Structure formats: C-alpha cells, structure tokens
Amino acid sequence: MIRRYASAGAVVTTDNLRAESLAPEALLAALKADHYYSSTGPELHDIQLDDDFTTVRCSPVRKVLITGGDPGAQVVQGEALRECSLPVAMFRRGWCRVTVEDTHGRRAWSNPIYLGPGCSPSTKA
Numbered sequence: 001m002i003r004r005y006a007s008a009g010a011v012v013t014t015d016n017l018r019a020e021s022l023a024p025e026a027l028l029a030a031l032k033a034d035h036y037y038s039s040t041g042p043e044l045h046d047i048q049l050d051d052d053f054t055t056v057r058c059s060p061v062r063k064v065l066i067t068g069g070d071p072g073a074q075v076v077q078g079e080a081l082r083e084c085s086l087p088v089a090m091f092r093r094g095w096c097r098v099t100v101e102d103t104h105g106r107r108a109w110s111n112p113i114y115l116g117p118g119c120s121p122s123t124k125a
Helices: 024-032
Strands: 002-008 011-017 036-039 044-049 053-068 073-087 095-101 107-110
Touching: 011 024, 044 095, 044 107
Parallel strands: none
Antiparallel strands: 002 011, 011 036, 036 107, 044 053, 053 073, 053 095, 095 107
C-alpha cells in the first residue's frame, strides 16, 4: 500500500493505493483500476460487491455508510465495527460510495462504485 499525504490546515488526508508492487506498471494498473481511496484516519481494507450487498472490511469504526447519486443512505452504526454488509438495491440505477467514520469523526471514503446499466465497471477499494 502506498500513501500520499496532503495537508490542509489541521486536516491531513491520505490517498491509499493497493498495488501488486512498486513497479511503475503495477502502480499505473492500480490507479487505472481505481484501487485506491482517501482517508483522514480510518483504513478501508476491502470492499466486495455481490448482487444485493456490499461488504466492507475496515479498521475499527463507529459508522459505515453507503451513499450515492440517488437520495438516501444505508448506515450501520456500532462500536469498533470491522466488517459489515449493507444493501445496495437503492443505488442500482447509478452509483454509490462507501464511507467509514471512526470515534474521532475522521473518515475514509471509496471511489464511486458504478452499479447502473451503462455505468463504468464496479470499483473496489
């Protein structure tokens, strides 16, 4: 995993890239496949999409959200959540994004995950 740091005042954001290696070809392939996410703290370890649900694995967080182009959200809240599955039916006509929030209010968010007909291929964090 490669991390790039950017600071805007008191907020530090990282871009996290999952690549096979540090070879330029592997880095470029990971970027083209959208295998990266941004964060101000939490880590997204994996996002898996099946027909009805998105399963999220992450560092311990208090909230996991799926939001998208259609109004509304799917939310799971708890203490030290590390994995959960959320339904994606309400986003089937377009796209959604996974966001996780830790106990300090810091967030990590995925790239858009395209679900609708004619949209770009699905992405994984």
